[in-house]
Amino acid sequence: xxxxxxxxxxILLLKIGGKIYAMDAVCxxxxxxxxxxxxxxxxxxxxxxxxxxxxTTGKVVKNxxxxxxxxxxxxxxxxxxxxxxxxxxxxxxxx
Ligand code: FES
Numbered sequence: 720x721x722x723x724x725x726x727x728x729x730i731l732l733l734k735i736g737g738k739i740y741a742m743d744a745v746c747x748x749x750x751x752x753x754x755x756x757x758x759x760x761x762x763x764x765x766x767x768x769x770x771x772x773x774x775t776t777g778k779v780v781k782n783x784x785x786x787x788x789x790x791x792x793x794x795x796x797x798x799x800x801x802x803x804x805x806x807x808x809x810x811x812x813x814x
Contacts, residue, residue, distance in 0.1 A: 720763070722754035726814045730801060733774050735761060739805060741812050742777040743798040746770060749791060770795035 720733045722744040729744040731753050742763070744753050751767030758764070762771040762780050768791075771781035777798035788794045802813040
């Protein structure tokens with residue numbers, strides 16, 4: 720898992736089972752840099768407050784704890800997932 724910049728967007732790339740997925744690299748809660756997080760099953764876990772995002776869709780699968788939601792007055796929202804195509808050993812991301 721690592722991050723790249725494409726067309727002014729910070730994008731996370733992750734390979735699972737031979738397939739490459741791309742989604743926003745910055746957490747929608749408080750800007751955690753997701754490539755520094757962990758992966759569990761098909762979810763990327765934010766390194767800051769542990770919200771989880773499904774890598775194929777960018778949807779939140781586990782939000783921040785209720786106390787954190789109260790303290791920050793904000794919760795994580797769905798991220799954008801991008802189409803990925805591999806052509807001649809190059810990764811193309813549709814932004
Ligand atoms: S910054 Fe990602 S869960 Fe808070």
